[in-house]
Amino acid sequence: MPDMEASKYAARQARCADELQGSVRCRSLEKYLVAKNADGTRKNPMLWELLAPTDTEGMSESAIAEVMDYQLREAIxxxxxxxxxxxxxxxxxxxxxxxxxxxxxxxxxxxxxxxRRYRVIDEIGGGYDIGTWRRAHGPEREVFRRLAEHLLEWFAEDDEEDDDVAA
Structure with a gap:
């Protein structure tokens, strides 16, 4: 069973990294976080699961997006x-x-x-062009995989604290 859990965790981490990396192309992170497909499903279900408030009833999309944006910044x-x-x-x-x-x-x-990518490349000392940086297995992906891992850990700790308070 531990292999199954590790496999599920790796899939969640990869999905989260995909969604995070997809946000780089957007001009508005808040709109990206709450985006929906034509059929009404969430475009970024993993980020929604991690960042959205537990009770969204009565909240506008922009208010939900602000909460998600805040949660993401706090985690980072x-x-x-x-x-x-x-x-x-x-x-x-x-x-x-x-x-x-x-x-x-x-x-x-x-x-x-x-x-934004050039700013980051400059910060770490250069040596990359944009194409190499954003490749599927490039440095940008490595950053988002680590951030995804951190987010999953961070929100798991939050859930454990909530469970402790409820007990």
């Missing part, structure tokens, strides 16, 4: 470990990792995706 700012950035062969401290994540996701401004 709570990241407190060094990151072994294998794709660029560097150790990145927690504050640099936070900067990379926030910049790629469009915090504090929502300039063009490639401009």
């Amino acid at each position: 700012m709570d990241y407190n470990r060094n990151f072994r950035f294998r794709k660029v062969n560097k150790n990145i401290d927690a504050s640099t990792f936070q900067f990379i994540c926030l910049t790629l996701l469009g915090f504090p401004d929502s300039c063009q995706a490639d401009e």
Whole structure:
């Protein structure tokens, strides 16, 4: 059974990373977070599951998006470990990792995706063109996989704290 749990966790992490990486192309992260398909299903169900308030009844989409945006920023700012950035062969401290994540996701401004990517590449010391950076198995993907892992851990801790309070 542990292999099944590890497999489920890896699938959730990959899905979360996909959704996070998809947000880089958008001008508005808040709109991206609450986007729906034509049939009314969520375009980003994993981010919705992690970030949306538990009770959304009576809340507007923009209010829900603000809460999700806040939750995401809080989770990123709570990241407190060094990151072994294998794709660029560097150790990145927690504050640099936070900067990379926030910049790629469009915090504090929502300039063009490639401009945000150049800022990050410059921050880590260059050496990459945009095409290499955003490739399916490139450095950007590595960042989002680590962020996804952090989000899953962070929200699992929140659920455990909620369970402790309820007991």
